[in-house]
Amino acid sequence: MELGHAIIAVVRPGDRKQHGVSYVEFETIIGLEVHAQLLTRSKMFCGCSAAYQAAEPNTHTCPVCLGLPGALPVINREAVAATVMTGLALGCSIPSYSKFDRKNYMYPDLMKGYQISQYDLPLCVAGAVEFLGVDGPRRVGIRRVHLEEDTARLVHRSANGRAYSLVDANRSGVPLIEIVTEPDLRSPEDARLFLMTLRQILRYLGVSTGNMEEGAFRCDANVSQRSIDGTIVGPKVEIKNMNSFRAVERAVSYEVERQRAALLRGEPLVQETRGWVDEQGVTVSQRTKEFAEDYRYFPEPDLPPIFLTDADVEEIRQRMPELPAARRARFVEQFGLSESEAVLLTEERAVADYFEATVDGDVAIARAAANWITGEIFALMRDRGLTIDAINVAPAQLRRLIALVDAGTITLRSAKEVLIAVHETGSDPDALVAERGLAQVSDAAQLEAVVRTVLAENPAAVADYRKGKKAAIGFLLGQVMRHLRGTANPAVARQLLEQALAEGA
Numbered sequence: 453m454e455l456g457h458a459i460i461a462v463v464r465p466g467d468r469k470q471h472g473v474s475y476v477e478f479e480t481i482i483g484l485e486v487h488a489q490l491l492t493r494s495k496m497f498c499g500c501s502a503a504y505q506a507a508e509p510n511t512h513t514c515p516v517c518l519g520l521p522g523a524l525p526v527i528n529r530e531a532v533a534a535t536v537m538t539g540l541a542l543g544c545s546i547p548s549y550s551k552f553d554r555k556n557y558m559y560p561d562l563m564k565g566y567q568i569s570q571y572d573l574p575l576c577v578a579g580a581v582e583f584l585g586v587d588g589p590r591r592v593g594i595r596r597v598h599l600e601e602d603t604a605r606l607v608h609r610s611a612n613g614r615a616y617s618l619v620d621a622n623r624s625g626v627p628l629i630e631i632v633t634e635p636d637l638r639s640p641e642d643a644r645l646f647l648m649t650l651r652q653i654l655r656y657l658g659v660s661t662g663n664m665e666e667g668a669f670r671c672d673a674n675v676s677q678r679s680i681d682g683t684i685v686g687p688k689v690e691i692k693n694m695n696s697f698r699a700v701e702r703a704v705s706y707e708v709e710r711q712r713a714a715l716l717r718g719e720p721l722v723q724e725t726r727g728w729v730d731e732q733g734v735t736v737s738q739r740t741k742e743f744a745e746d747y748r749y750f751p752e753p754d755l756p757p758i759f760l761t762d763a764d765v766e767e768i769r770q771r772m773p774e775l776p777a778a779r780r781a782r783f784v785e786q787f788g789l790s791e792s793e794a795v796l797l798t799e800e801r802a803v804a805d806y807f808e809a810t811v812d813g814d815v816a817i818a819r820a821a822a823n824w825i826t827g828e829i830f831a832l833m834r835d836r837g838l839t840i841d842a843i844n845v846a847p848a849q850l851r852r853l854i855a856l857v858d859a860g861t862i863t864l865r866s867a868k869e870v871l872i873a874v875h876e877t878g879s880d881p882d883a884l885v886a887e888r889g890l891a892q893v894s895d896a897a898q899l900e901a902v903v904r905t906v907l908a909e910n911p912a913a914v915a916d917y918r919k920g921k922k923a924a925i926g927f928l929l930g931q932v933m934r935h936l937r938g939t940a941n942p943a944v945a946r947q948l949l950e951q952a953l954a955e956g957a
């Protein structure tokens with residue numbers, strides 16, 4: 453690769469030629485490597501619990517995951533199935549033959565001095581994922597999905613001015629998948645949007661929590677610049693240490709600017725690994741190509757290869773849930789929801805499940821259910837910091853609430869009060885309506901009495917109305933509602949108010 457005199461300037465696409473000077477246009481090439489921990493009960497090659505997050509250090513360990521001599525690994529079948537399901541969801545082919553390999557390197561968090569991973573024969577190959585990018589639908593190729601084990605965790609401390617590190621082997625041997633994309637992404641924003649789509653798929657499958665802050669979902673990005681005509685290809689820079697979607701977008705943006713600025717000045721760029729420093733908003737060089745490790749991969753002698761028949765793969769495919777994109781499309785088609793409503797309701801699988809359980813096959817109430825969930829239920833979740841699973845309103849109770857409003861038994865305003873009360877007390881909507889006297893008042897005689905009282909109490913508003921300020925009726929209706937604590941049937945009350953005002957009573 454030769455950089456230098458050919459480049460006069462780097463400009464945005466579209467500014468091909470100015471003032472008779474030739475410009476070289478560059479585009480950004482991004483490929484991602486994503487690691488996701490699998491939600492299996494036990495670890496990848498031993499029977500230790502994989503639920504290590506809240507455990508005391510070094511309590512979920514055994515000779516296998518501590519890497520003691522003579523300990524033999526055993527393949528976790530569920531982890532293999534979860535990887536294959538992930539591959540299927542990402543449109544991959546599942547080769548009938550796959551194997552594990554040893555990746556050799558030395559690091560204090562690697563108990564055995566090697567990691568069991570997959571090298572040339574991964575479980576899943578050649579897939580593609582479609583997602584909505586900033587400029588519309590995008591497609592990203594998936595080169596491979598392979599299965600490996602996580603490392604132990606180093607905890608860095610300091611005491612009396614001296615730094616030291618502790619090793620916690622609870623994470624050692626937790627199943628980990630690595631998803632490698634083709635270099636098909638072209639912008640930092642799309643990199644973030646793709647990652648969010650990928651995580652949503654993993655969560656729908658139930659194979660990973662996808663929690664970036666806890667390290668259950670990690671991303672490295674390979675970023676380079678290439679001239680549009682393909683004559684200049686900048687070196688690939690790998691960025692590590694990004695632990696949020698926002699960090700990925702910021703780190704890649706920074707790197708794009710850094711590389712473009714170097715190309716513009718004619719400075720050489722090197723193939724290297726750089727770490728993202730979130731607080732400073734910069735990437736810093738960690739190691740260059742000359743020091744890249746040689747992992748000396750070789751087939752893992754302690755494990756048999758994996759043979760998967762078509763029937764095995766089909767059995768896993770049958771267990772695969774409906775994926776977010778398909779569910780979104782079905783919500784629009786089947787329930788007549790808008791695209792944006794469908795996006796909101798399918799973002800989390802649990803919310804989509806809640807919506808469908810509320811509708812319970814009755815398409816007529818789908819719109820009301822969508823409004824209630826994206827409105828009142830989401831507000832409740834937001835205000836109290838709860839997930840949908842922690843909302844103490846069963847889908848059947850919400851369904852009943854919608855029916856009570858539909859039947860005119862309670863007003864929308866009362867229904868909102870009942871919803872909160874159901875969440876707080878667990879009582880049924882009907883019981884709460886009776887207990888709190890929230891039944892809607894539609895009885896004309898009862899409402900008429902209240903209307904007369906309100907008109908008598910508010911001569912100024914009555915006068916305004918009669919002088920032509922028709923908006924004053926809104927205030928008067930509010931007063932009727934206040935007298936009946938929100939239970940007045942608004943349509944009947946308004947009609948009675950209009951009559952009484954017209955009569956000049």
Ligand SMILES: [Zn+2]
Pocket residue numbers: 495498499500512513514515516517518625
């Ligand atoms: Zn173990």
